[in-house]
Amino acid sequence: MTSWVAERAATLGLSSQTAYALQLCMEEAVTNVISYAFDPGSVHEIHIRLWCDGEALFAEISDDGRQFDPLAYEVPPLAKDLDSAAIGGLGIKLMRGFAESIAYQRSGQTNRLLMSFPVG
Amino acid sequence: MAMEIATRRVYDVLVVDMGGRLDSHSSGDAGDRFVDIVQGDEKRIVLNLSKLDYVSSAGLRAILRGAKLLQEKLGELKICNANQRVGTALVTAGFDSLIKLYATEQEAFAAFRG
Numbered sequence: 001m002t003s004w005v006a007e008r009a010a011t012l013g014l015s016s017q018t019a020y021a022l023q024l025c026m027e028e029a030v031t032n033v034i035s036y037a038f039d040p041g042s043v044h045e046i047h048i049r050l051w052c053d054g055e056a057l058f059a060e061i062s063d064d065g066r067q068f069d070p071l072a073y074e075v076p077p078l079a080k081d082l083d084s085a086a087i088g089g090l091g092i093k094l095m096r097g098f099a100e101s102i103a104y105q106r107s108g109q110t111n112r113l114l115m116s117f118p119v120g
Numbered sequence: 121m122a123m124e125i126a127t128r129r130v131y132d133v134l135v136v137d138m139g140g141r142l143d144s145h146s147s148g149d150a151g152d153r154f155v156d157i158v159q160g161d162e163k164r165i166v167l168n169l170s171k172l173d174y175v176s177s178a179g180l181r182a183i184l185r186g187a188k189l190l191q192e193k194l195g196e197l198k199i200c201n202a203n204q205r206v207g208t209a210l211v212t213a214g215f216d217s218l219i220k221l222y223a224t225e226q227e228a229f230a231a232f233r234g
Contacts, residue, residue: 020205027176031144078214082191090213091177097212
């Protein structure tokens with residue numbers, strides 16, 4: 001997926017900043033789906049779509065796993081020191097920081113996550 | 121691009137140079153290598169990220185794991201030279217309140233001496 005996203009980012013002429021945000025959010029979103037929406041060893045499909053309307057870039061990730069809403073995930077508060085720092089929740093933090101908007105929808109048996117990024 | 125990790129010594133500080141992409145593909149091996157390094161005899165370690173092009177949460181977890189292990193043996197990790205995008209990822213994840221971030225290697229060395 002990494003090379004596919006990089007190729008699409010180049011084709012769409014994205015700035016390096018937007019390309020980075022896209023790569024990062026796609027990796028985090030797909031990793032979350034594989035980690036939380038699927039049972040180990042089960043076979044599923046993840047579909048990813050990218051499109052640009054001139055003002056914004058959109059990335060959609062859909063899968064047939066169990067319901068998983070990353071927006072509902074309670075992100076641990078920022079730790080004040082290393083001892084109390086949680087190892088989890090970093091991916092969601094990055095997605096919320098690097099995507100301009102994130103929307104989640106459960107339709108039937110499908111999770112659909114839509115992220116947008118500014119272009120231009 | 122493959123992940124690259126190299127070490128060098130500057131007086132009493134061990135500098136770890138990480139380059140390439142630290143993502144869900146590379147962070148397993150890179151994290152294990154980093155843990156090996158911090159579990160050695162060194163207590164003052166500077167992680168120089170000038171050649172790191174990309175980091176995701178998997179990579180951040182590998183760095184955090186190493187920093188925690190180093191602190192457990194009363195050592196300290198400092199990070200320097202992150203590019204703008206990697207730096208934004210570090211700050212977004214809250215690393216700036218856990219690990220000292222410096223613009224240059226010299227500033228990181230000076231902080232150990234100060």
